[in-house]
Amino acid sequence: MNVREVRIVLTRLQSYAGLVFLLLFVPTAVVGCQTLRSSEPIVPIAEYEKMLVGRLDADYVGTENCLAACHYHDQIRLDFEASTMGAQMAADSDLPMIDCESCHGPGSLAIQGLTPEKVAVDAAAGRQTPCDYETLIVLKALPAQAQSLLCLKCHTANATFNLHEWNAGAHALGDVSCFPCHDVHAGPDLITSPKDTKEMCFKCHREQAAEFRLPSHHPVMEGKSFCTDCHQPHGTFHDNLLREETVRATCVRCHGEVEGPYLYAHADLMNDDCTICHADHGSVNNNLLKLSEPYLCLQCHVGHRTSSDPATGETKGVFYTRCTDCHSQVHGTDVPSASGRGNFTQ
Ligand code: HEC
Ligand code: HEC
Ligand code: HEC
Ligand code: HEC
Ligand code: HEC
Ligand code: HEC
Ligand code: HEC
Ligand code: HEC
Ligand code: HEC
Numbered sequence: 001m002n003v004r005e006v007r008i009v010l011t012r013l014q015s016y017a018g019l020v021f022l023l024l025f026v027p028t029a030v031v032g033c034q035t036l037r038s039s040e041p042i043v044p045i046a047e048y049e050k051m052l053v054g055r056l057d058a059d060y061v062g063t064e065n066c067l068a069a070c071h072y073h074d075q076i077r078l079d080f081e082a083s084t085m086g087a088q089m090a091a092d093s094d095l096p097m098i099d100c101e102s103c104h105g106p107g108s109l110a111i112q113g114l115t116p117e118k119v120a121v122d123a124a125a126g127r128q129t130p131c132d133y134e135t136l137i138v139l140k141a142l143p144a145q146a147q148s149l150l151c152l153k154c155h156t157a158n159a160t161f162n163l164h165e166w167n168a169g170a171h172a173l174g175d176v177s178c179f180p181c182h183d184v185h186a187g188p189d190l191i192t193s194p195k196d197t198k199e200m201c202f203k204c205h206r207e208q209a210a211e212f213r214l215p216s217h218h219p220v221m222e223g224k225s226f227c228t229d230c231h232q233p234h235g236t237f238h239d240n241l242l243r244e245e246t247v248r249a250t251c252v253r254c255h256g257e258v259e260g261p262y263l264y265a266h267a268d269l270m271n272d273d274c275t276i277c278h279a280d281h282g283s284v285n286n287n288l289l290k291l292s293e294p295y296l297c298l299q300c301h302v303g304h305r306t307s308s309d310p311a312t313g314e315t316k317g318v319f320y321t322r323c324t325d326c327h328s329q330v331h332g333t334d335v336p337s338a339s340g341r342g343n344f345t346q
Contacts, residue, residue, distance in 0.1 A: 071128065080100075089102060105137035114131060148172065152166070162234050165237060169236060208281055212282050216286055247274055
């Protein structure tokens, strides 16, 4: 075929394109709709889980069958069923995959050997018959992303709103899965209370644990403020997983008294970032200051004595170390100082 012939074929194909579309895609779309309407299992995820187990012949058998011959897991089961998660995943909900196998994967192989005869023999000998649990998904061994995927198949961003930015967050990117923070077998109450968060976070963030023990600190150890006041552990597009876009906006959520705007503001500092002067978590200096006074101020200003002789211009008086003894409104003020300028003295 030369170039011209190819062109002709292409033009013909184009004129048939509408028909081809109708024949090929419309029936597929109709079939697709039917599948969507029925409440079949989400096949790809089910197949994926079977692949994780490593045997495509494993099948879902349901919690009743799973636990029929086994009382090892009674407490786990009771707790789980009493939790909101268990209650909503119970058999009569319309969720495609339910109960223990939702996370542990299809269990038919695990209970294969659990015949009533074997259970009876073991019971007579005073022992329980273990299931072949190694045929289940080895959750521990999965890569972090796959672990999270098990949870995210139900906790989609639409269902669990604060997971909207999960994939962008430092935790997802840093290979932290849902598991280390949420123990789904912790008991019947799976809600994370703010007071539990510091232990949750200190498991990995040892350095911050030390910062909150410094003499001046946000009262996280005292249970009056929480990591989650300032951070969204599920991920944000902001730096340092902060709940607000900037550090300043995060701080003034609680410290509205220094938000301003002021007639005399401390230059642009107050619009920039409170952490020019303050530590975020803790500091050895009063008021969470990064440096003690006067060194904090002397980074940018020349210090001065309190008065000077008008005749000679020679400075007298004492060089005070706490600049804020006089410049008490260091963040800003609406009141001019004695000279009529804004020197934050009142
Ligand atoms: C929402 C997901 C999920 C569901 C549903 C679930 N589990 Fe688990 N299970 C986990 C995770 C995650 C682990 C911890 C895995 C690890 O890190 O070793 C775990 C661990 C376990 C363990 C290991 C022992 C332990 O306490 O660490 C047992 C036994 C267990 N689950 C039984 C059950 C039973 C029985 C059910 C149903 C009543 C169930 N699980 C439902 C997620 C789930
Ligand atoms: C088969 C679907 C499903 C899977 C898989 C699943 N969840 Fe859930 N989860 C639910 C439902 C339904 C609820 C209750 C409704 C709600 O509070 O959003 C829930 C609630 C929760 C809650 C809040 C409990 C409360 O009382 O509000 C936490 C925490 C949670 N799940 C963590 C996890 C973690 C971690 C995983 C993965 C190990 C996981 N879930 C996997 C369906 C699921
Ligand atoms: C770094 C720790 C951390 C990780 C990782 C994490 N969470 Fe959370 N999660 C929390 C904290 C803390 C809360 C408490 C609510 C808050 O203050 O935002 C919470 C709340 C929740 C809730 C609401 C119910 C509750 O406990 O208050 C659900 C549901 C949930 N997380 C699911 C997940 C899922 C699913 C994943 C994995 C994709 C995940 N979380 C990963 C720390 C974490
Ligand atoms: C009062 C608000 C606030 C609280 C409470 C808070 N943080 Fe932070 N955290 C910040 C700010 C602001 C930054 C960013 C600092 C910067 O930009 O220099 C930050 C940064 C971080 C970082 C990044 C590394 C670093 O230290 O700069 C980690 C990790 C962290 N915080 C963990 C925690 C943990 C864990 C807790 C609870 C024990 C906690 N934070 C409580 C405000 C807070
Ligand atoms: C399982 C360990 C683990 C736990 C538990 C954990 N983190 Fe992290 N966190 C990490 C890792 C890993 C990173 C990524 C570090 C990096 O990229 O340098 C991280 C990063 C962060 C950052 C810095 C984000 C950035 O942009 O650099 C903050 C803030 C943070 N975590 C807060 C928390 C808070 C708050 C909690 C408790 C709710 C928590 N973490 C629990 C492991 C953990
Ligand atoms: C969730 C509310 C909250 C947020 C957000 C917050 N703080 Fe605080 N801050 C507090 C509380 C509570 C105290 C302790 C007050 C007390 O003990 O009287 C405090 C105390 C302070 C102190 C005085 C410390 C001392 O030793 O007396 C400074 C300075 C401070 N915060 C700065 C900041 C900065 C900077 C930010 C932003 C990184 C910030 N705060 C964000 C609640 C908050
Ligand atoms: C130029 C340095 C500087 C900047 C920038 C700054 N501060 Fe301060 N801040 C100080 C000093 C110095 C003190 C101690 C005041 C004193 O000793 O009277 C202080 C004290 C505080 C206090 C505790 C005492 C009080 O007045 O209640 C809070 C809260 C505070 N600052 C919040 C903030 C916040 C929020 C920001 C950002 C919007 C911020 N600061 C920006 C220097 C600064
Ligand atoms: C990061 C640098 C920086 C730090 C730290 C800093 N300042 Fe400033 N300060 C400035 C800038 C910039 C101006 C605005 C200067 C201008 O407009 O000419 C200013 C203005 C002032 C003024 C008004 C006088 C003038 O020249 O406009 C006073 C008073 C002042 N600062 C006191 C303090 C005190 C007290 C501290 C310590 C608690 C402090 N500053 C810490 C940068 C800083
Ligand atoms: C004993 C009180 C006192 C102390 C302590 C003090 N100042 Fe001042 N400062 C003043 C007064 C009063 C003014 C003039 C106010 C006015 O404009 O009326 C002033 C003015 C200033 C100015 C503006 C100078 C100008 O040309 O307008 C700066 C900058 C300043 N101080 C920085 C500091 C720094 C930095 C420290 C700490 C090393 C400090 N001050 C300690 C009382 C004090």
